Amino acid sequence: MRALSTCPRHKYKGSSKDVSLSFASYESTQAEDDDKPPIVILHGLFGSKNNWKSLSKAMVNATRRKVYALDARNHGESPHTQDMDYILMANDLDLFCKERGLRKVAVIGHSMGGRTAMTFALTRPSMVERLVVVDVAPTTMPSTVLDDNILAKHIESMEMVLPQLSPDMSSPAARKEAERILTSFIPEEGVRKFLLSSLQKGERLYEWQFNLQGLKRNLANIITMHDLKGLSYDEDVLFVCGANSPYVR
Template identity: 40%
Template sequence: RPLPLSYMVFDGPALQPPLVFLHGLLGSKGNFRAIARALVQRSGRKVLTVDARNHGESPHSPVMSYEAMSLDVQRLLRQLHLPKCVLVGHSMGGKTAMTLALQQPDLVERLVSVDISPTESVTVTDFQAYIAAMRRVSIPARIPRSTARRLAEDQLSPVVQVSAVRQFLLTNLVESEGRYTWRVNLEAISHHLAKIMGFPVFHAPYPGPTLFLAGSDSPYISSEDYPEIERLFPEAEIQYIPGAGHWVHADKSQEFITAICNFLL
């Protein structure tokens, strides 16, 4: 059963299909706020940023699969009366976008998969360790937010050694009635992590224009993935942004925005 997703709209004057951004694992719609504003200015198109199920302000569910997340986005497109869109998905959001394009190609004018391929990601990811570390965090009730954040960061740091990654994970720390919790559904995500790291089986390709936009310093799209990319996305272009890691849009935001705008031409 598709869920009603939380989303933000950044309005633009252009009549072309809007861009719909789908974030990665443990992310949220706020990850693309600055990018969305810049793309409205550069392209004129409306931009939506969306919280996936079990993330951000969207509902929680024990079900976590790309087929289910695709149906959630399809429900949102119908709700907003959008017959077509440009799907831009990072990591988990990229696999959701690819799934939707392969299931319902008529809904997708163009597709951008950011630093993820339609293959298994198990060997290149640290997310299992991150989730386990987040689940172990313990914070006393009714302390200042700054103190809670510092305590959470101290507890994450032995496992999550890159400061930028810790700050990204800490965007999920929220306070409710004096208690601090993670707004992501770590239980459901942990239970389905193997499925999230994989990708569904498809036989019919998506025929539309597709951009695989990768970070040159990231292992998530390699030459070993090219045959499967070409099989499922025969019109695909693969582009690497120099000096960017897995979070391409955060590491090299201007280059990322320019690559998206060039793809829209």
């Protein structure tokens, strides 16, 4: 475990108002330890709070803490916005805490959520009891990801799916057709299944649960962390990553 700090050039201020985030909360059936701050979980790009349902319940049982799993802006059931960057998403987390009177939290962030968590810890260190960052580093994404344009290709492939899905299709049929289309562009079955978990039937048409155009427009802000000169988080930070992950090098 280690502390987190950055040595970039200047502070950055987002240009959009804060967003009130959708969330799921999990509590123990036994007495909670009121002395311990709650755990807040931030999902990754293309994800949602539902990805963490099982782990949230396990954390409640293991820690006797309350657990909140959040939907980031432009994801899940949270509002769609024109602007998106890590300063704004850290501001959203700050608003979430203020809305619930949370003065200190333990934060777990995966991928995009990990960068939001690091930004939050660097800009509001007194509010973070402990920090866990999963499968991402406090730097620009590795060249292996950027050179292959992996995330941009995922977005392009998902853009091709919706026009091919008739609103008359059953959900299983639509999911099967969507996977057939994605298979041509995304060879990893696990990635396809993950993306397809966010395909849903809207009021009239099939749609992605995340704001695909908003993510496409702000992709440059997602693959790079902001410069936060002179800021530090001096508590221990746990970084977790897979040995073969292309996102941490």
